[in-house]
Amino acid sequence: MTKQERLHRQDPKRAEPIRNMTGYLRNSHSWGETPPGEESGKDGEGAKAQETVDDVLTHGVNLGYKIIDEHILQGRRVADELRQHRLGDEKGTGSEVNALVARLLGVTKDVGALWLDSLEMAVKSPRLLTGLVGGGRHPGEAAAASPGVAGGNLSIEVASVRRTQVTLNLPPAPQAYTPQVHALHAVDPAFPPLTGVSFQAAAGSRRPALLVEIPDAQPPSTYTGVVVDKETNEPVGSLVIRVLA
Amino acid sequence: MSISARGHQARTSPVIPQVLEEYGALTRKAVQSYLPSGSPQRYLYDLVADYPLRGGKMMRSSLCIATARVFGARVEDAVCTAAAIELLHNALLIHDDIQDDSEERRGRPTLHSEHGMPLALNAGDALSLLSMRPLMDNARLIGPRQATQILAEADRMAWESAEGQAMELGWCRDNCNGLTDEDYLIMVLKKTCWLAMIFPCRAGAIIGAHDAVDLDQFIRFGFFLGASFQIQDDLLNFVADSHYGKELHGDIWEGKRTLMLNHVYRQATEDERVRIAEILGLPRGQRSLVQVNWIRRLMDIYGSVDYASKIAHGLAGAALHEFHTIYAHLPDSRDKQFIEGLSTWVFERT
Numbered sequence: 077m078t079k080q081e082r083l084h085r086q087d088p089k090r091a092e093p094i095r096n097m098t099g100y101l102r103n104s105h106s107w108g109e110t111p112p113g114e115e116s117g118k119d120g121e122g123a124k125a126q127e128t129v130d131d132v133l134t135h136g137v138n139l140g141y142k143i144i145d146e147h148i149l150q151g152r153r154v155a156d157e158l159r160q161h162r163l164g165d166e167k168g169t170g171s172e173v174n175a176l177v178a179r180l181l182g183v184t185k186d187v188g189a190l191w192l193d194s195l196e197m198a199v200k201s202p203r204l205l206t207g208l209v210g211g212g213r214h215p216g217e218a219a220a221a222s223p224g225v226a227g228g229n230l231s232i233e234v235a236s237v238r239r240t241q242v243t244l245n246l247p248p249a250p251q252a253y254t255p256q257v258h259a260l261h262a263v264d265p266a267f268p269p270l271t272g273v274s275f276q277a278a279a280g281s282r283r284p285a286l287l288v289e290i291p292d293a294q295p296p297s298t299y300t301g302v303v304v305d306k307e308t309n310e311p312v313g314s315l316v317i318r319v320l321a
Numbered sequence: 322m323s324i325s326a327r328g329h330q331a332r333t334s335p336v337i338p339q340v341l342e343e344y345g346a347l348t349r350k351a352v353q354s355y356l357p358s359g360s361p362q363r364y365l366y367d368l369v370a371d372y373p374l375r376g377g378k379m380m381r382s383s384l385c386i387a388t389a390r391v392f393g394a395r396v397e398d399a400v401c402t403a404a405a406i407e408l409l410h411n412a413l414l415i416h417d418d419i420q421d422d423s424e425e426r427r428g429r430p431t432l433h434s435e436h437g438m439p440l441a442l443n444a445g446d447a448l449s450l451l452s453m454r455p456l457m458d459n460a461r462l463i464g465p466r467q468a469t470q471i472l473a474e475a476d477r478m479a480w481e482s483a484e485g486q487a488m489e490l491g492w493c494r495d496n497c498n499g500l501t502d503e504d505y506l507i508m509v510l511k512k513t514c515w516l517a518m519i520f521p522c523r524a525g526a527i528i529g530a531h532d533a534v535d536l537d538q539f540i541r542f543g544f545f546l547g548a549s550f551q552i553q554d555d556l557l558n559f560v561a562d563s564h565y566g567k568e569l570h571g572d573i574w575e576g577k578r579t580l581m582l583n584h585v586y587r588q589a590t591e592d593e594r595v596r597i598a599e600i601l602g603l604p605r606g607q608r609s610l611v612q613v614n615w616i617r618r619l620m621d622i623y624g625s626v627d628y629a630s631k632i633a634h635g636l637a638g639a640a641l642h643e644f645h646t647i648y649a650h651l652p653d654s655r656d657k658q659f660i661e662g663l664s665t666w667v668f669e670r671t
Contacts, residue, residue, distance in 0.1 A: 132628060133632070135635075136633075137635045139503055140544065140635075142503075147540065151537070243531070245531070258650075263535040302651055310655070311529075311656070314533075
């Protein structure tokens with residue numbers, strides 16, 4: 077076969093993926109309807125014959141994203157308007173509180189570079205503590221081994237150069253378990269997850285501790301994670317860490 | 322292309338029926354605890370209890386509980402919200418059946434067929450009011466802050482649902498034809514997705530993750546899942562059986578502007594369009610079986626059923642994509658598997 081005789085596929089209409097979804101979505105239209113700006117004509121039979129599964133799927137998904145993105149934008153606009161309205165109502169009473177908060181934050185920033193801070197903690201599970209101390213033993217054994225441990229007696233150690241707020245929510249559980257926390261993620265997926273968070277027995281003590289280490293370069297944000305039972309991996313609570321600017 | 326996917330039973334994760342049964346039973350128990358008794362039992366409370374006691378898939382409530390669990394909450398923290406969802410869902414079903422003049426619901430005559438429209442309407446109102454009680458009980462269960470947030474979410478969901486329902490009813494009343502897929506999907510987003518998927522997910526996330534997640538992402542996931550669910554529901558209307566509990570081709574009898582009906586109208590010739598419009602312009606009682614069957618056949622000729630099925634599969638795929646965006650970093654659990662499995666389950670239910 078000579079070079080000229082070779083069969084050639086036609087050049088594709090696009091040579092790379094469409095990354096600009098927003099622009100692409102603008103072109104979506106209902107199947108069987110004439111897209112905006114195109115001549116209508118009932119030589120649609122040919123077009124119909126070319127309808128493939130992929131075409132219809134793509135049409136449906138593109139249209140879906142167009143609709144839902146607009147819907148979310150509308151919701152945000154309404155929420156913003158409501159917030160502005162509320163702010164307007166609260167301006168008189170809120171300004172003094174805001175000024176006080178700003179002053180407090182200023183003082184906080186001046187204090188130093190290293191913070192060992194635990195501002196908010198909500199521990200509701202005395203059984204968690206028995207589970208931690210018991211280290212996988214039966215609940216009865218764990219409780220017997222640590223009769224003096226009271227609910228809420230969990231220490232949180234935070235190593236961070238920035239002000240950090242930790243909220244641990246562990247509701248009562250029917251039986252003892254060993255907690256484990258996976259990486260915590262920010263709402264913005266571009267932010268690296270917080271991985272330096274773990275439950276350990278506090279050094280030189282039988283008391284359990286939540287150790288939180290915030291890297292210096294960690295972007296300020298709210299990071300959330302799920303606390304699981306180490307053995308079953310079933311969720312038992314949640315952990316929220318707010319790294320403030 | 323098959324409408325019912327009975328041949329694909331093996332694809333359904335065993336987790337789906339397990340979770341539906343377990344969380345469904347818990348929700349049912351909670352719902353029953355809210356059903357009032359006393360006088361006037363015969364004219365009100367018997368009717369209020371009727372639809373909730375008929376059963377149902379309990380998908381909405383299970384999704385709420387599973388979402389809360391995935392984010393670390395206890396099952397019991399989400400049960401009140403789950404009960405509220407089911408109560409409101411049943412209230413809307415009573416009103417839906419009246420508005421559509423439907424004859425069957427869950428394999429039995431509709432409430433208004435059995436008791437007359439005025440009493441059924443009143444029972445629907447009562448059930449709707451009743452759905453507020455568990456939401457108020459949330460205050461002591463999960464705290465006033467989250468309870469208030471969920472109430473605000475419920476308020477938005479109720480308005481979205483009312484708007485979607487109004488769109489659909491208005492299209493039928495005014496005999497609107499030539500609607501686009503976009504029109505249909507916006508209507509479904511409001512009418513179906515908010516109550517069935519978006520609200521259960523957002524409420525569950527509020528309970529489990531407090532303020533620390535972006536709730537907008539659940540609108541995306543809930544919309545894609547809910548829209549594929551609704552389209553499949555419309556398709557199941559063409560293979561109605563005793564499991565499905567609705568009348569065969571009920572949507573065509575009612576003149577519902579489904580994706581298939583809109584598609585067949587757009588694809589039809591001018592003469593066929595005129596005839597479709599004439600049939601849909603008639604009151605339900607004056608439509609004949611011959612006319613309904615003619616529209617149904619036309620849908621086969623123009624591939625409207627396949628078209629809708631493909632759209633539904635595409636949307637389910639998008640739902641799966643959005644699922645991974647939200648849940649990928651969360652620990653694997655039975656609840657997570659359940660939520661993920663819903664996007665294929667919508668095609669395998671009957």
